[in-house]
Amino acid sequence: MKTRSSSVFAVLAVLGLSTPVRAGEVQVAVAANFTAPMQKIAAKFEKDTGHKAALSFGSTGKFYAQIKNGAPFEVLLAADDETPAKLGKEGFAIGASRFTYAIGRLVLWSAKAGFVDDKGAVLKQGAFDHLAIANPKLAPYGAAAVESLGKLGLLGSIEPRFVQGENIAQTFQFVSTGNAELGFVALSQVFEGGRLKSGSAWIVPASLHSPIRQDAVVLAKGKGNPAADALMKYLKSDAARAVIESYGYEP
Template sequence: MASNFAAPMKVIAAAFEESTGHRVRLAFGSSGKIFAQVSNGAPFDIFLSADQAKPHALLNAGLAEPGSAFTYAIGRLVLWSPVTGRVSDGPGALREGGYRKLALANPRLAPYGAAAVQVLGSLELVETTRSRWVQGENISQAFQFVATGNAELGFVALSQVMKEGRIARGSGWVVPSSMHRPIRQDAVLLEQGAENPAARALLAFLRSPRSAALIESHGYQLPVSEE
């Protein structure tokens, strides 16, 4: 499943196991890599993507159960620094230019990276910042660039830095959702999991009010139809 969803999914899986007695094995990575693995026969039952395109491509290819796709979360983007006070005025931290590197996920591979470029475009900062971009294969790698100091600033998932309803360390600007297309993250039941009652039960649990509260507490929005 999408690497950005690791923290909430670990909690959801533990709650699901406690409630049902089923056991869950989680595999995290970039949505693109997991999509390729599933397309080549990897033995997964469920796919939680960071976008909508890949689950629907699997449906179109006959590799997922028809009608099983749904949006489980809408991602939020944050411009973040591990340094307290560094991102105190939102876009001003980008305009001031007091940084060498700006981390983001590869916009050709990752929806969070595409959203970051859309934000920079709305601020008219694409060309002035492009030479400073350092691109991760996925949002987890982009986060690591900033967390380890290889980039002073970075566009990361709010879920990566949020704890108990606030940014846990450093400083950040939570990007208004209106500045980029919604990062709608879809789940789908894969062909292999179609006959697995535990897989169906986990997807149902993911849509429950209990899971919704956990998802929201980790910095995601919920789709209106799921609230």
């Protein structure tokens, strides 16, 4: 005896129709600097594909350790290109899936209007007690800040005034709350829609530090998950690119 559901499927088959693909979910580890754009992209991704991206934000260095220790992440959006490559070589990621989704920009920012000039001369003037940076051992933006200060010949004099954040999100918090008069953060944290959201800033010339190439990669736990593959494809779409560039990232 045929059940009601089998009869429905038989009718669908006769009509040439197929059952809808079930939407899935993907666990995504996202570099802290990419928080705001990824939240927007995830909402668009779910609306356009039906798949859901469950987001966790933090430092790339910590994610690396967590992934190696069995964390359930399926996709990594790193703040660098070295970590995804390393995970691929070590068997924790699908190397062939890796691509650069954004090139980040470093900015010296203060929550105070007029405090940071458009050439970064405030660094040489030294009229501040604290400068916030992300941990350079864990956060690529922190490493870029140290490299930039070194090329400017200011690292030795300014390093004693460092206030170090665990990641770029905490670094931004130090500056936004006034615990540090200024700090090196990601341009995406203070820039949206082609304009500075608040305070004053100097966009650090790209020539002062290594390119902040941010790579995405499907992790071993995401292999075979259609939602993971769909997200990687979506990050290359015009819809995602528009969001990414609106936050000041280079294409």
